[in-house]
Each structure stands twice: as C-alpha cells, then as structure tokens.
Amino acid sequence: MELFPPLMFAGLILIMLIGFPVAFSLAALGLACGVYAVSQGWFPPEFLSALPQNVFGILSNDLLLAIPFFTLMGAVLEKCGLAEDMLDSMGQLFGPVRGGLGYSVIIVGFILGAITGTVAGQVIAMAMISLPVMMRYGYHMRYATGVLAASGTITQLVPPSLVLVVLADQLGRPVGDMYKGAWGPSLLQVLIFALYTFLLARFKPHHVPGVPKEARTLQGWALWRKCLRGIVPSAVLIFAVLGSMGGLPGLNTAICTPTEAGAMGAVGAFLLAALHKRLNWPLLRGAMQGTMRITAMVVFILIGSRTFSLVFQGVEGGAWIEHQLSHLPGGQVGFLIAVNVFIFFLAFFLDFFEIAFIILPLLAPVAHKMGIDLVWFGVMLCVNMQTSFMHPPFGFALFYLRGIADSLFKSGALPRKVSSSDIYMGSIPWVLMQLLLVAVVIFFPVTVTAFLDKEEARDLDKATEMLQNLDTTGTDGPTRESDQDPAQLFDVAPAASAPASGAS
Numbered sequence: 272m273e274l275f276p277p278l279m280f281a282g283l284i285l286i287m288l289i290g291f292p293v294a295f296s297l298a299a300l301g302l303a304c305g306v307y308a309v310s311q312g313w314f315p316p317e318f319l320s321a322l323p324q325n326v327f328g329i330l331s332n333d334l335l336l337a338i339p340f341f342t343l344m345g346a347v348l349e350k351c352g353l354a355e356d357m358l359d360s361m362g363q364l365f366g367p368v369r370g371g372l373g374y375s376v377i378i379v380g381f382i383l384g385a386i387t388g389t390v391a392g393q394v395i396a397m398a399m400i401s402l403p404v405m406m407r408y409g410y411h412m413r414y415a416t417g418v419l420a421a422s423g424t425i426t427q428l429v430p431p432s433l434v435l436v437v438l439a440d441q442l443g444r445p446v447g448d449m450y451k452g453a454w455g456p457s458l459l460q461v462l463i464f465a466l467y468t469f470l471l472a473r474f475k476p477h478h479v480p481g482v483p484k485e486a487r488t489l490q491g492w493a494l495w496r497k498c499l500r501g502i503v504p505s506a507v508l509i510f511a512v513l514g515s516m517g518g519l520p521g522l523n524t525a526i527c528t529p530t531e532a533g534a535m536g537a538v539g540a541f542l543l544a545a546l547h548k549r550l551n552w553p554l555l556r557g558a559m560q561g562t563m564r565i566t567a568m569v570v571f572i573l574i575g576s577r578t579f580s581l582v583f584q585g586v587e588g589g590a591w592i593e594h595q596l597s598h599l600p601g602g603q604v605g606f607l608i609a610v611n612v613f614i615f616f617l618a619f620f621l622d623f624f625e626i627a628f629i630i631l632p633l634l635a636p637v638a639h640k641m642g643i644d645l646v647w648f649g650v651m652l653c654v655n656m657q658t659s660f661m662h663p664p665f666g667f668a669l670f671y672l673r674g675i676a677d678s679l680f681k682s683g684a685l686p687r688k689v690s691s692s693d694i695y696m697g698s699i700p701w702v703l704m705q706l707l708l709v710a711v712v713i714f715f716p717v718t719v720t721a722f723l724d725k726e727e728a729r730d731l732d733k734a735t736e737m738l739q740n741l742d743t744t745g746t747d748g749p750t751r752e753s754d755q756d757p758a759q760l761f762d763v764a765p766a767a768s769a770p771a772s773g774a775s
Contacts, residue, residue: 276588297575305582339566340533344540346558351544357501358400366482369472380422384429394423394671411478413697420668421701424660429457438649446529450518452650452719512536520722576628618659
C-alpha cells in the first residue's frame with residue numbers, strides 16, 4: 272500500500288498527457304484505483320459508497336453559485352463594447368507618448384480584468400482593436416503580441432476573479448479576504464508591465480514609437496469625456512460588487528455573500544449593456560451559452576477530481592504528499608519554491624480550474640501545518656497560474672492571439688502576416704515578469720497581507736496572570752475578579768462577547 276500513492280500520482284500525470292478530457296480521465300482513474308484498493312483489502316467497499324453523498328455535498332455548496340453569476344457578468348460586459356470604447360479613448364490619450372499604446376493596453380487590460388474575467392474575450396477584443404494600430408505606427412511585433420497576451424491574462428488575478436472564488440472554496444477562506452489579498456499583486460503586476468514599457472521606450476525607442484498628434488481624432492474635454500464614460504460606470508459596478516462582499520481594502524464588513532454579490536453584478540452588467548445601447552438577444556444568447564459551458568466544465572472537473580482525491584486519501588496519499596513536501600530543505604521558503612516550480616510546469620498542460628481542483632487539495636493541508644497563511648498561499652498560486660495562459664507552446668492566450676491575427680490578416684486589417692515565432696518569442700519577457708512577481712510575493716508576503724484585516728492583538732501574559740489569580744482572591748470582598756465581566760477581563764469589547772453570552 273505504501274507504494275500505491277506515488278503510483279496513483281504518476282498515473283495522474285500520465286493520464287493528463289494523453290489529452291482526453293480531464294474530468295472523465297480523473298473519474299476513471301479514481302474508480303479503477305478504488306476497485307483495485309478494495310480488492311487488496313486496503314479499505315472496505317463501504318468507503319466508496321460514500322462517494323455520491325460526498326460529491327452532492329460539494330456541489331450543494333452555495334459559494335459555487337457565484338461562478339455562473341460572475342461568468343455571466345463578465346460575458347455580458349465582454350460583448351457590450353466596453354473594450355472598444357476604452358481602448359480607443361485610452362489609445363488617443365496616451366498615444367503621443369513613446370510606448371503610449373502599450374500603456375493604454377496595460378491599463379485597459381487591468382480594467383477589463385476587473386469587469387469581464389475572461390482571458391479569451393479580453394485578448395481577442397484588445398488584439399482586434401490595438402494590433403492593427405500598433406503595426407500601423409511601427410511598434411515592434413514581439414512587444415505588441417506580448418503586451419496584448421499578458422494584459423489579457425491579468426484578468427485571472429484582478430478581483431473579482433473566478434480563480435480567486437475557486438481558490439477560496441478549496442482553501443476554506445472567505446472570498447472577500449482572497450480579493451483583498453489579490454489587490455497588492457495585481458497592482459504590482461501592472462506597475463512591472465508599465466516599468467518594462469518605460470525602460471523599453473528609453474533604451475529602444477524605435478520599438479515603441481509615439482503616435483503622431485495629427486492622428487488623434489479627439490482632443491480636450493471630448494477625449495476625457497469618452498475616457499470617463501467607459502471607466503466610471505464600470506468602476507462603480509466593480510466597487511459596488513466588491514464592496515458589498517467586503518472585498519476592498521479597508522472594508523471589514525460584508526453585507527452580501529459572494530453569490531448575492533455575483534447576482535448583483537450580473538444585473539449591473541445588463542444595465543451597463545443597456546446604457547451602451549447594445550443589450551439585445553444575440554448578446555444575451557451568447558453570454559448565456561458561454562456561462563453554461565464554463566459552469567458545466569467546472570462541475571464535471573470538480574466531480575472527477577473529488578473521485579480521484581477520495582481514493583487517494585483512502586490509500587493514505589495525503590500522508591505521502593505531506594511527508595514528501597514537509598521534509599524539503601529551506602522550511603517554508605523551500606516548500607513554497609518547490610510548489611511554485613511544480614505548479615509552473617503543470618500549467619504547461621493544465622488550466623487553472625484543473626490545477627485548483629486537483630492539486631490544491633493535496634497541497635493546502637501541508638501548507639496549513641507548516642504555518643503558512645492560506646490567503647497568501649492562494650494568491651501566490653493565482654499569480655503563478657497566470658503563466659498557464661502565456662508560456663509556449665500551450666498557452667491559450669497565444670492560441671487566441673494566433674487565431675485573431677490570422678483573421679485580421681485575411682480581412683486586410685494587418686499589412687503583413689504575424690509569424691508564430693513573433694508570438695511565442697514575444698511572450699517570454701512577460702512570462703519572466705510574471706515569475707518575478709511570484710518571487711516578490713514569496714519573499715515579501717506583505718504584498719498580500721498588507722490589505723487584509725489586522726487581528727486585534729491580545730496580551731496573553733496578562734490573561735494568564737489573571738487566570739492564575741482567579742482562585743487566590745478573597746470571597747468576602749465586594750468584588751472579585753471571578754465576578755467580573757469576561758469581556759472586561761480579557762480587554763474584549765462588550766459587543767464581541769454578546770453572541771457568546773446569548774448562546775449560553
């Protein structure tokens with residue numbers, strides 16, 4: 272039996288490489304290993320009979336309802352033309368500056384990441400608008416393709432990201448805390464991208480030339496009004512959604528659950544689409560179909576991963592994983608580096624949903640026992656999983672960019688064909704910048720924890736001394752420490768102790 276967990280793990284890696292749908296591969300591997308384990312007497316058949324109830328219990332989790340709501344919100348906003356309006360206005364605002372089109376793509380990618388949440392739609396929309404303009408004004412092809420792909424993948428990190436919802440569910444942490452923790456790395460990501468563009472403009476200005484002023488069709492207040500018309504309503508919606516669930520720094524009170532906030536965001540997306548006069552049946556049909564596909568994919572992956580993990584835990588695979596990872600050199604830092612290297616290479620073959628549902632349940636207990644803050648751990652992995660869309664040869668963002676570049680060339684929008692080497696080589700600097708952010712988050716956890724609510728410190732020595740004096744005070748005195756309000760004894764606000772006293 273002690274050899275079976277590593278064999279199951281090797282089988283997991285092998286079956287991923289075959290290319291068959293992951294959800295069904297996982298379920299088949301888990302059931303086959305379960306039947307073999309029962310035949311060997313490693314656990315009774317009744318152990319597998321708990322699988323249906325186990326799966327039903329997971330799928331009845333209300334938090335998972337947030338996934339279709341946030342997906343629907345993003346799908347509607349993706350199709351209502353916000354990307355076109357913001358890229359056009361931002362491009363004219365920053366265009367005359369060297370690297371200005373790059374800055375506009377990075378900023379719009381950050382904003383769209385907060386309102387759409389879909390890499391495919393974001394990369395395609397920005398490439399359709401910005402790639403012909405960048406080529407027309409002489410931008411280096413590798414920079415243009417790299418910045419478009421990287422700015423599209425930042426949507427996985429910027430709240431309210433679907434990845435963070437899934438990670439919060441798997442780690443057992445509030446979604447609001449995951450959102451607060453992700454603000455620091457997401458802003459740092461934008462700054463790193465902008466700094467790279469700035470340095471490129473300084474040392475290789477011919478790679479990112481400015482757009483001639485005569486090419487600007489809007490100026491003055493008309494230009495600023497168009498910028499604000501695209502940004503302000505979107506910002507109001509995002510701040511309302513995140514603020515209602517306590518997902519903004521400085522807010523420690525949530526008035527909505529993530530599911531309720533997602534439903535409110537979906538309604539707000541319909542209102543924004545109506546505001547832009549693009550709310551019609553084709554938009555609704557496409558948004559609902561996209562939501563249905565993503566939700567169904569998540570559910571089937573969750574069922575398959577649960578089938579595999581139940582059997583894996585039954586043959587003491589969790590103890591094997593813990594033994595392998597807890598004895599790595601370097602303590603917490605060594606563990607985090609090893610985990611991030613492992614996730615980085617898994618991302619060549621798996622997407623973020625598969626990694627979150629399959630691998631994270633195996634790693635989270637080890638991280639918790641090592642004293643690692645799980646919000647920090649989850650945000651760190653989210654930063655790492657951005658690269659799954661970027662690194663060659665299987666990055667989906669590169670596939671989307673390849674497809675839309677071919678379509679634009681065939682339609683005559685591009686003066687020449689974009690080669691695959693430009694797309695793949697152009698992605699490498701941006702992947703390295705994403706990995707740089709992973710290293711920053713590992714060695715400087717304050718980038719995540721700075722935005723989290725601080726727990727009130729307790730004077731444990733004082734509390735211990737008071738407890739020791741409880742039995743030594745006289746019983747005839749007018750007041751005794753044992754008669755004092757427990758809230759006063761431990762310097763806790765009375766409101767905090769009210770629920771406890773009511774419950775008793």
